[in-house]
Amino acid sequence: LQVAAKAPSSVGPRVPALSKLTCHTQTTTVSPLARRAVLSSATWHAAGAIVLGMSGVRPAVAAGSDADTERILAGYSTLCDLIDNWGKYAGTGEEANGDNVRRQVGTVGNKSPLFGIRKVLLRKQVDLDLFEAVDTGLTTIDADAYSAIFADSSTSPKRGYEYMKDALKDTKKLKASYEAVLDFLGLTPE
Numbered sequence: 001l002q003v004a005a006k007a008p009s010s011v012g013p014r015v016p017a018l019s020k021l022t023c024h025t026q027t028t029t030v031s032p033l034a035r036r037a038v039l040s041s042a043t044w045h046a047a048g049a050i051v052l053g054m055s056g057v058r059p060a061v062a063a064g065s066d067a068d069t070e071r072i073l074a075g076y077s078t079l080c081d082l083i084d085n086w087g088k089y090a091g092t093g094e095e096a097n098g099d100n101v102r103r104q105v106g107t108v109g110n111k112s113p114l115f116g117i118r119k120v121l122l123r124k125q126v127d128l129d130l131f132e133a134v135d136t137g138l139t140t141i142d143a144d145a146y147s148a149i150f151a152d153s154s155t156s157p158k159r160g161y162e163y164m165k166d167a168l169k170d171t172k173k174l175k176a177s178y179e180a181v182l183d184f185l186g187l188t189p190e
Helices: 032-055 065-084 086-090 098-104 117-123 128-151 160-185
Strands: 002-005 019-023 026-030
Touching: 065 086, 065 098, 065 117, 065 160, 086 098, 086 160, 098 128, 098 160, 117 128, 128 160
Parallel strands: none
Antiparallel strands: 002 019, 019 026
């Protein structure tokens, strides 16, 4: 990373000085104000997270935590129900029904407690790695279940029920990630 400062122009209106950031073959011009905003927020938040992580202290829980806590626990119950009753939601064999699975994980419709769960986890200040694992799990399940809907009528070498098998594996992985989130927050499912 090379940084070359450009002297401000003495002619014309006063414009903030710009710096050129070069990284391999890509050059980007960034205003010092933008750099300051990034440094003042991201760097200090990262430093705080490192200090808190080293000390074993968890960040304070955000206000409104009772509703968020209930929603997180309800989301876990929904995942357990989905796994326990997979055939009911996903169909069996050639009758793959991806939309029902997507509805349960909150990516179709807004009735599932998992709908918008990412925002809830951010409000609760869940560890970033745990958040990413949950986010990736939800996205992967959604992609597999969506693909199952159209696989049988497309040229895909994979059939719908195969995508649903993958979605079930991903749902079990998501449940494990979700349990890690519950542990991080000190919550016990009923």
